[in-house]
Amino acid sequence: MIKRRVALAATLVVGALAITLAAASCDRVPPAEKLPAVAAGDTAFTATMEAHTNSPIVDGNRVDILLNGDQIFPAKLAAIRSARTTITYAEYFYADGGPAREIAEALAERCRAGVTAHILLDGFGTLSMPREYLKLLEGAGCHLATFRPLGRWVSVGRHNKRNHRRVLVADGRVAITGGSGVSEKWTGDGRLDGHWRDTDVRIEGPAARNIQSAFFENWREATGELLGGDRYLSNGRPSGQTRAQVIKSSPAGGYDMYTMYLLAIASARRSVYLTNPYFLPDDRMEEALLAAAARGVRVVALTPGKIDHNVVRAASRRGFGRLLLGGIEIFEYQAALLHAKTMVVDGVWATVGSTNFDNRSFALNDELNVVLYDRAVVERLAAAFEADLGHARRVTYDAWQNRGLKTKLLERLVVPLESQL
16 A cells, blocks of 8 residues: 555656656747737727737628537538538547537538538547547548647647647638537536537638638648648628738747737727636736736636636646736636637727636647637627626635635745646
């Protein structure tokens, strides 16, 4: 018994050391010491955002906000079934269940009908995807590729530098992206215990081309093949009146997503409504949030009350004290597992995407967000945020300070791992 305990302790020590070494050597976002004094909604702000994220703001889009599986899966299936020439589809997480089978069968049916479908699956996130679906897609003539397959040897950093982007583009015309994966746990209305509360966005119009560009980038890395032509890139005719901006980031391509969040928080003059499942701001991002609160901005962070990774929750809650004392409101969502990744600023600017509020998304993974500059669409996201607060519990400083000893111990143990979370 003693030998077993010693062996277990040794294993834990070695494992912790390995992860710590990996964490110490991982990428971190370089700090931005000064931020411009521009307000959200100003012409100067939009121009500044374009300049620092290398991403154009394009007009003429129709944008629909998709809340939870009840809206997300029907929209994805409709987009796939509407395709007549091409489908490009990148997925980070794919597991068994009703939605998984429906999407695989819909893709296979389109491939048999002569549609050219390129399907890119992340080598880590889709490990639990049933082989039968892969065989179904391959047998139908779909083009499958794996982004950074793990290979025979598994390293401690195997979960680093993944393609965390979610992309679905039909005929180069209709695009869907956001934070959802494919699994039974994404079904429902976001209020079901054991399920996910998530947000995606559907776009028709010129911005769909920029989402397609993100897929091209990852497909090229995975296969060496450059896609292009009219079948993949529509003529870009306007489909609506919404201005949208597609921002992508990767370890190789820079830290544009981190810059986007910093600029948006610094631009706030009335409110910042931040929803994120992995809320681990670094020191610079904390300073930006606290500075906003100090100048009278209402800063509200909606975080999970239930989560799939308790280590992440412990690391996140460890930093609540400073934020709460600085006037930031923190709520924990209770109705389901929060997975939406959105932010709304001053009711005039918003973003939806795959990016978590942590170093992993900002520095280690490929991510994709859509930024919206349309009051009606932004107000829809603000309304969803307010509705979610109705199913959340506010965290007070006293309650946080009086959390249990076990919780505090776990928070200390995860400190060396924070850059990997």
